[in-house]
Amino acid sequence: MDQGNTAFILIAAALVLLMTPGLAFFYGGLVKAKSVISMMMMSFGALGLIGVLWVIYGYAIAFPGADGTLAPWSIDAGAVGLTNVLEPGEGAAYPPLAFVAFQATFAIITVALVSGAIADRAKFGAWMVFAAVWATVVYFPVASWVFNFGLAEDGSFAYGGWITHGLQDVFGVGAIDFAGGTAVHINAGAAALALALVLGKRVGFQKGVHVPHNPPFVLLGAGLLWFGWFGFNAGSELAADNTAALAFVNTIAAPAAALLAWLLVEKIKDGKPTSVGAASGAVAGLVAITPACGSLDPIWAIVLGLIAGAVCALAIELKFKLGFDDSLDVVGIHLVGGLIGTLYLGFFARGTGLFMGGDASQLIVQAIAAFAVLAYSFVLAYIIGLVIEKTIGFRVKNEDEIAGIDTVIHGEAGYVLADAKS
Template sequence: MNPGDTAWVLASAALVMLMTPGLAFFYGGMVGGKSVLNMLMMNFICLGVLSTLWLLYGYSEAFGDDTFHGLVGGMGHTLLRMTQGTVSGPAGHQIPTMAFVMFQLMFAVITTALITGAIAGRTRFWAWLVFTVLWATVVYFPVAHWVFSASGFTNSDANGKSSDVGGWIVNRLGAFDFAGGTAVHINAGAAALAVALVIGKRHGWPRSISRPHNVPFTLLGASLLWFGWYGFNAGSALTAGDLAALAFTNTTIATGAASLAWIIVEQIRDGKPTTIGASSGAVAGLVAITPACGFVGTIGALAIGIAAGVCCALAVSLKYTFGYDDSLDVVGVHLVGGLVGTLLIGFFADASVNPGGGNGLFYGGGITQLERQIVAAVAVMAYSFLATLILALIVHKIFGFRVDHEAEATGIDESEHAESAYDSSFPAASLSATPAQPRVPPPPPQRRQPVPQPRPTPRPRDQYW
């Protein structure tokens, strides 16, 4: 086993874990002040739910021995049994299987949490928790098997013997997805659209909707996502070497370019660049470069970032055209951004930067790789949308996915959690330890009145004679 690679993968797992609270702040700042706790809770609880499912059967379903034509893994690793061996990285480097298990767990957590942005401000907490269990089991774990479970790549035992655990997209189709453009972003974006259609529009949308209550929260969340994304992308190399450095560099280039492209679109369209636009553009760039960061050069990363910034900035307005209420633009950023990055691999893939990859159309590889990318993107999008639509309808009919109108209008923090994010019971003057007192002008000077003197008593007249 390689200690340096092991340390890098463990650190990357911690970085990806940080993305979930970062996402909570990114989404939380954009909702109303009386619904922010519900948004934070729906994201945070994914850590608890997915960690439990991953132990019970999630890892086995995603990375167990293939059981049916590359569609789902077997149950040989339930309760994380038989995970004491190693995982093979590039150049034959080995890391402990348990490090890989924890790294991939964080992918499952953040993917599920992404869906919450589409249904912000109108979702029952316990219904969301039930949906999380069902969606991870039926949708995410199988799709992760399709995309991430490469044959002979994981689950080597102590003697180096490896079992065939191949998913159909990565092995049979041969589509490229370095860190999860299909399994994470297209998957979550299609699911978000399905859930938003089932739950329905917010009352008053689009004429009257709550404004973002804390834009600095959103910028903080975007910054944490950017920071954690280095573990997401560069950590997927599973080695602290050239490939990780390439993914790190491409992530930075594409993200910066996308943020700039988004605010330029805002300036042309609306006349002003916005903080939320810059934050959303950065996330769009992170999404788009995720599948491509280990297969393209720096010029390809720049082109992907610009394309993502422009396309996603324009795509967020599609909800008004088609009439679906995607509260925080999960479809416009993650579904569209994931499609942009996945498809552009077919144009910009460069085998000279990654010998394990191939060449795209612009590098002499023909149209073959682009066709593979299209099949992978469409398959994941269609399966995720249809399966999620069925699961959301079941949860909605049995538990009621949506809060009542009164709770939605007044904010759902009180109705769902009996809490409020901000205490407004004290008057404003009491918030200061030494409140400023109003200056009272001095009274005007009083004119001094003369003291009246008593008149002298007249003497008797005969006294003068």
């Protein structure tokens, strides 16, 4: 057993777990002051709920055994409660529980990402019901499509899910998704769009009405996300080697370029570069490089960042033109950024991209992977959200939304500036 790689995976898992509190700050700063507790609690609620479900049955669905089958909708009964992964097998490179922990943090952050589309107007209990059902029928199976790697006797990967391995049998190359452009960002972005449509627009929804109440929170959250993203991307190599180092460098280069591109678009379009724009640009670059971080030369990672930053800065305006209220731009950043990063590999992936010595096959499989996940997640998220809205109700009353939902739902205020008795 390689203790160095084991430590590497465990540290990466801790970094990714930090991303969820980071997301809470990022999202919390973007909403109005009277909704900050509600917004941050949706991230922490996902952390608690999905952390428990992952141990009970999530891992068993996402990784249904190393028997050589792809089995995209199966469940490994022996892995329920993690009973069959408590001890490493003969010749394992690292304890299977290290991988369990690492993948748990992916499940948590993916669910939490969705919440940004329904800020200021969602009931916490209804959100928790949605999170449990969506994780069970969407995230866990999609994680199996992408990340379902079995281990051979020598501890090496034996196979992957149908997206990363199954398509290879048909097209000669499998889809590349190094750290979750499809399973995490396109998946969450499509679900966010569905929920935004189900819950409808916030009261008074129009451009310029809803402004971030705490840009320093947004910057803090973006910084924590970027820090944790090194575990997200480099850690997905599951070994402290050159590919992990490449992923690490690309996780510096792409978001840095995206940050600059977003600010430039803001300057040209609105006259002023903003702190929220800088934070959003960095996150857009992080999203785009996620599937591509292990398969791009750093110079092409910079180009990807520039494209993602500029396009996502423009894409967030779509909600005003098309009339859907994606409160915190989950669609414009995560869905659009995930699509850009995933499809970009079809052109610039090392050795297989259309412009890097390959042919159109890589682009075809990237598109199949991206749009299969998008359609699957959107349809099921819409159905789940609609059922919740029609039964227990998903959206708060308009008067509660206007007043601010922190005290109504949680009985707390984000800011108490003076003691009422003094």
